[in-house]
Amino acid sequence: MxxxxxxxxxxxxxxxxxxxxxxxxxxxxxxxxxxxxxxxxxxxxxxxxxLAFDRRINPAALGHPLTAFLEVTVRQRELPAIVDRLAEIPEVVQAYGHSGAADLRVHVVCRDTDHLFRIDAAILAIDGVERTETSLSMGELIPYRIQPLIEAARRNL
Amino acid sequence: MxxxxxxxxxxxxxxxxxxxxxxxxxxxxxxxxxxxxxxxxxxxxxxxxxLAFDRRINPAALGHPLTAFLEVTVRQRELPAIVDRLAEIPEVVQAYGHSGAADLRVHVVCRDTDHLFRIDAAILAIDGVERTETSLSMGELIPYRIQPLIEAARRNL
DNA sequence: GGCTGGCTGAGCACTCTGCTCAACGTGTGG
DNA sequence: CCACACGTTGAGCAGAGTGCTCAGCCAGCC
Structure with a gap:
């Protein structure tokens, strides 16, 4: 590049x-x-x-104001099938492969905590998913920004 | 809304x-x-x-292809000052308040693992930061998408 | 010196925009 | 049933924007 x-x-x-x-x-x-x-x-x-325009669409505007991250531990041989199943859940907006203790980091958006509970249960119900550890985002303390990187890149020209 | x-x-x-x-x-x-x-x-x-256009700018295109997440434990009374210091680090692209064991989830982008190490050290050096737990993203298994949510919203009209 | 790549302003035909307007359809309340 | 409000429509207009070509210029490279 x-x-x-x-x-x-x-x-x-x-x-x-x-x-x-x-x-x-x-x-x-x-x-x-x-x-x-x-x-x-x-x-x-x-x-x-x-990157894709989807990233600019506000899930809150679609009625899903809550953001949560799930660290998901899986049977690794079944990872591809699990990812396919996760992709079928609309509230799953992103999933990363992970280097830490868990195998997957899953970013979900939801209406409320009840809704989160049900999404968590749906993920746990996927064959090969052993456990999830869910944390609710309590607010974007530093809103997503790239301009400081651009400024830094400009200084390094 | x-x-x-x-x-x-x-x-x-x-x-x-x-x-x-x-x-x-x-x-x-x-x-x-x-x-x-x-x-x-x-x-x-x-x-x-x-949401802001920054979300569509690819950090990889700016020479920062690696993504990592840090769970940061802090002395909570110093949280506002810590957030200010974090905001001064260009590679910190986002930070959430957290409901889990740690207090903050910090999303950083970096050039390579050496760079990540130095950013981690810079965060650990902030007064009031007690510990960090860093995990490297090993790839976006489900690229960020909102269309399934839109389709679900359309079905629920 | 020649070549290449990138930038420029000009030019042209076509497309787009912002806005106003009158007309129409739908939903709501009296 | 009627009046009203809201949203949508197509028409119209002046001005702005676009995609593309072209020739000229400049800097860098061989």
Missing amino acids: RSYDAVDLSLLTALAEDPRATIAALAERLRLSRNTVHARLTRLEESGAF | RSYDAVDLSLLTALAEDPRATIAALAERLRLSRNTVHARLTRLEESGAF
Whole structure:
């Protein structure tokens, strides 16, 4: 993956500030030509700078304001089948393979604690799942942010 | 927060498929009038349906391909000051308050395991941090997705 | 010096936007 | 049943934006 230069980083920052900014607006703001902005955006998209739009959709807006993480211990040989079953649960929004004591970290969203309880039970009911350890998120103390990384990258140019 | 109807959900899905789609294109695709799409998008934005664009920026593209989670135990009276210090570390992309044994869950991104080690050390050096338990993410087995929730919401209309 | 890649401004045909407007349909309350 | 409010629609308009091509320029490289 090629590294990004100052133009790339400025584009990312400008988009963070106005995700639906037009190419013309970005060009004006960054004092570049339209063609450059267009070409650079295309390259950023093609190089995988942008993750899926799903990440910007607020689960709370869909009626699932609670976030919880489950560390799931499984029979490892059955991991692929377990992941398939987890993927069938809509409230499971993400799952990572894990290096710690548990085998999986599962990120779920839910309506309330009763709902979480039922999702937990559904996960525990999956064949091969041995145990789960659930922790409820009590609020985003540092909201997700990438700009400090971009600033750091800019300083290291 | 008002609940969303079929039009809202369709818009979210259409945007997930093409985040930079124009209002005209969305209107054509969803068979709505431009004015309706414009009004609905405005309402979605105003109602908090969209989270920050930072979430779409790929840390790997910025040279930080590794993701790790730290469960951090702290002296609780010093939590606010600790959060301030954590926010000064660019590689800390998110931090949650926690309901489990630890007090904080910190999401960090890093270049490699050496880098992670140094970030862990920087966090442990913060006054009031008692211990951390770090686990390295070994890959996104279920990539972040919200569409199943949207489909479930659509079925429950 | 020649070549390549990237950036630029100009130009053009086409598309899009923001807004207003009148009309229509639906739901609600009296 | 009627009045009202709300939401959606298509039309219209002026202005903005886009995708693409083109020629020129500059910097870096061989």
